[in-house]
Amino acid sequence: MKKYRWSGLFLCWLLAACLQRxxxxxxxxxxxxxxxxxxxxxxxxxxxxxxxxxxxxxxxxxxxxxxxxxxxxxxxxxxxxxxxxxxxxxxxxxxxxxxxxxxxxxxxxxxxxxxxxxxxxxxxxxxxxxxxxxxxxxxxxxxxxxxxxxxxxxxxxxxxxxxxxxxxxxxxxxxxxxxxxxxxxxxxxxxxxxxxxxxxxxxxxxxxxxxxxxxxxxxxxxxxxxFSWALQIRNGKVVALLNKITLTQFGYDSNFVITGSGRYLAKNACFKNGYYFQQDDEIKPERxxxxxxxxxxxxxxxxxxxxxxxxxxxxxxxxxxxxxxxxxxxxxxxxxx
The missing domain is CATH 3.20.20.80 (Glycosidases)
Structure with a gap:
């Protein structure tokens, strides 16, 4: 009986392998x-x-x-x-x-x-x-x-x-x-x-x-x-689409602060990665x-x-x-x- 049971298990395993996509x-x-x-x-x-x-x-x-x-x-x-x-x-x-x-x-x-x-x-x-x-x-x-x-x-x-x-x-x-x-x-x-x-x-x-x-x-x-990008928002309007930018860079920059909504806010006017930010500009990440x-x-x-x-x-x-x-x-x- 044990021999047949193991044979049956092997056949089930073989069938499952064949049916696997x-x-x-x-x-x-x-x-x-x-x-x-x-x-x-x-x-x-x-x-x-x-x-x-x-x-x-x-x-x-x-x-x-x-x-x-x-x-x-x-x-x-x-x-x-x-x-x-x-x-x-x-x-x-x-x-x-x-x-x-x-x-x-x-x-x-x-x-x-x-x-x-x-x-x-x-x-x-x-x-x-x-x-x-x-x-x-x-x-x-x-x-x-x-x-x-x-x-x-x-x-x-x-x-x-x-x-x-x-x-x-x-x-x-x-x-x-x-x-x-x-x-x-x-x-x-x-x-x-x-x-x-x-x-x-x-x-x-x-x-x-x-x-x-x-x-x-x-x-x-x-x-x-x-892919991911970020939207630069000024006075409620999108002024730039930020491509190929690492958002963690904003977290280590004292010119920016993260908000409760997961966006970054520019505390001061500055340049970052070739983009110009005015004070109070928002950066909205999307991915x-x-x-x-x-x-x-x-x-x-x-x-x-x-x-x-x-x-x-x-x-x-x-x-x-x-x-x-x-x-x-x-x-x-x-x-x-």
């Missing part, structure tokens, strides 16, 4: 102009077995003085890029498509393709997909979608595009970009102001859009926020906690009917990553159905 891949956006990973960023990638990086290659903006779109701040790659599967991301300011004539769109597509190829050649990188990031509107959708189609005709590569929540909810007006898949940007959903809401993620605002996600016709990945990230995946599980592919965290920067346990990204990704 494989670890969902973890991916990150990289949004600096110089690709160079520090030790902590490498540890995060290794801990979470991340192999795919969505690397911002350059921006495209329409410069009035040149009367044409121009590339802005192309990325500089180093040899460590070879350790990853790289997907170039091109951020295109919406005003580019407001001012661009339809007849000039094929030329822009060719220039973008040529610059991507040039960056790849600089480090012998082979990429098989390109992602476009543009907050297009009803008035620019025709030009933007034509640009995407022109690029596809030139390169025959798989394409993806970032999708904002408002573009999901109002898809009949904003249209569906002609790409293979979308990336739902699940952040920056609130107004940037001095109230008590979090402009990066606010559950009550997300709930206005969640029910629309499952009916969106593109297959979607989702981008989650692991998304680990619990918030898990809550977001619970909401996605509830509203998307298993239509979400992978999670991409924005962005890979040790300034922000130090606020989280190193394995939280793996936990969040595995929490998605």
């Amino acid at each position: 494989p670890q969902r891949p973890v991916a990150f956006y990289y949004w600096k102009t110089q690709f160079s990973l520090n030790g902590y960023e490498r540890e995060i990638l290794q801990e979470n077995k991340a192999q795919t990086l969505y690397v911002r290659y350059f921006d495209v903006d329409f410069k009035p003085e040149e009367d044409q779109p121009v590339p802005v701040s192309p990325v500089q790659l180093d040899t460590t890029i070879h350790h990853f599967r790289v997907i170039p991301v091109i951020f295109i300011k919406n005003r580019t498509f407001e001012r661009l004539q339809a007849a000039d769109i094929p030329d822009l597509a060719q220039k973008v393709a040529t610059l991507i190829a040039g960056i790849n050649k600089s480090q012998h990188v082979l990429t098989h997909e390109v992602q476009f990031d543009c907050d297009w509107t009803e008035t620019t959708r025709a030009n933007y979608f034509q640009f995407i189609q022109q690029y596809r005709n030139l390169t025959h590569q798989p394409l993806s595009a970032t999708i904002r929540l408002h573009q999901v909810k109002y898809k009949e007006r904003t249209g569906i970009p002609p790409v293979d898949r979308g990336v739902l940007m699940y952040y920056n959903m609130g107004a940037i102001n001095g109230d008590n809401n979090n402009s990066i993620y606010e559950r009550s605002i997300a709930n206005r859009y969640n029910a629309c996600i499952k009916s969106y016709p593109l297959f979607l990945d989702v981008a989650l926020p692991v 998304v906690s680990a619990d918030d990230l898990l809550e977001i995946t619970n909401q996605i599980n509830q509203y998307t009917n298993r239509r979400i592919g992978k999670i991409i965290f924005y962005d890979l920067d040790s300034t922000n990553l130090v606020h989280y346990e190193k394995d939280i990204f793996k936990k969040v990704s595995n929490n998605l159905n």
